[in-house]
Each structure stands twice: as C-alpha cells, then as structure tokens.
Amino acid sequence: MSDRIFTPEEANALLPRLREELRGLQEMTDEYEERMIALRKKKAEAGTRTGGGAAGGGDPFFEEEGRLDFMRMEIEMAIGNFGRHGVLLKMIHPGLIDFPALVNGEAALICWKEGEERATHYHGWQDGFAGRRPLPSE
Template sequence: MAKRYFSLDEAQALVPRVREMMGRALQLHGHLRAAIARLDATGTEVSWPVLRGEEALEDSDEFTEGLLRRARGLYFALRETISETEAIGVEVKGVVDGLVDFRSWRDGHEEVLLCWKLGEDEIEWFHGVDDGFAGRRPIAGHRFTAERERPDQALPTDPS
C-alpha cells in the first residue's frame, strides 16, 4: 500500500475515528490475551501457526477446541480492526499503547510522523521517521503538510 501523507488538520480530523478503532483493538487484544490464558490453564500451548489456523492442536478435546475457536475469532477480529485502521493511511505502532502515526511533511520539507496515543485528546507531537516514540517533539511552531513543497514554495516559519 502506498504511503499516505496528512496535513495536521487532516490528521486531527481523523483522531475521533482512530480513537474508536484503537479502543476496539485494545479491547479485542485484552479478550484475546484472556482466551489464550484460558487455553494455557488447560495445559494447551498455542503457537502463532495454531492461532492463525495454519496448524491444528494435537490431542485436543471439545472444550479446548471451543476455547481455540474463540481465540481465533478474537485474533482475526483484531487483525481486521488493525487493517481497517491502516486502510485509512494511519500506521499502527502498538495496540496495547494505542500508538499510531500519521505521515506528514514538517514545514513542507522534512518527512515526519505525527504521533498520537490513545488517551490523548489530539495530536500534539511528531518525531522523525527513524526516531520513534522516544524522539517525540511538540508540533508547536511548525506547519505539517500532506504534500512535499518545493523550496521556492516554502513559507517562513514563525521563529517564536
């Protein structure tokens, strides 16, 4: 999928929708962890291939198979929710933290990621493409555009 770039206003407008989607993903993740814990309590170790339905459980009974069907359903619902979120151009960085990034151009020239985390009211941070969450800096004093600008298009930034 091609990378999508957002202006700050476009990204801010999507925050309510992304908040709902990431909230749903977090709930599904919690239910999935509980379902896997129930399977673990029966002595059943669930691998990724088993969870994805690529492999079957060995020596399982009807109760365990029922637990596994629930876990698989939750897993696929979680994957679908993440896919729906990413389909609007948002990059999901962490379900548990509700962390997402929106690609943008800082001051029209530097590719950056507008960073938002579940629980925050709006986007207030950005970081470089290679910096990650630890490199978050405030958006204040910068413009964020959906398209890269030519140097002769740039507007001067407010130095304050």
C-alpha cells in the same frame, strides 16, 4: 498502507474515529489474552489430571481454540483497518498512532499517544517516539 500524507488538521480530524477503533481493538485484544490464558490453564490442569491425553478421544479444547482463531483473525482485520486509513498503528496498549506527514518540507510522522487530546508532536521516520518534538504550529 496508502501513500497518504496528513496535515496536522487532517490527523486531528481523523482522531475521533481512530480512537473509537482503537478502543474496540483494545477490548478484543484484552478478551483474547484473557481467554488464551484461561485455555492454557485448563490444558495444563487437564494434562496433569489425565497424563496428557483427552478422555473419550475427543478434543475438549477444540471449540475454544476455534473461537480464539476467529478472534485472532478479527484482531488482525482491525489492525489492518488502521493501515487502510493511511496511518501506522505502533502500539495497541497504550495506543500509539503515527500519521505520515511533511514537516518543514521533510518526511516525518505526526505522533499521537493515547491520553493526548490532539496530535501535537512529530518525529522523523528513524527517530521513533523518543525523538518527539512539538509541531511547528503548536
């Protein structure tokens, strides 16, 4: 992550791009979770039917496991992109993003939660989401 410090205006200017990236990340994580659950079910069913071994000696799950590994790498890259923007992605569902800032001359985090139109709150580095307060100019 960079050492970037955001003003509320800079944070809000970056939000449209971050929202778009967040939607893409959410779609990827949803698909990954669905496919992982489906694979676990198939493995459990196959283990019950065959006593745990794969018929014919091949791994019937190899291809799907490879896809999931690739998807996991894509997700990790997408998460890393938030850091490259200089922000902290705190949660994917619902989206929660913090922007390092100075508020009243002190280090703080401008906080945006999915569903909010703009970033209008902040909290201290140790306070977390529960310590949110309106930005002084809001």
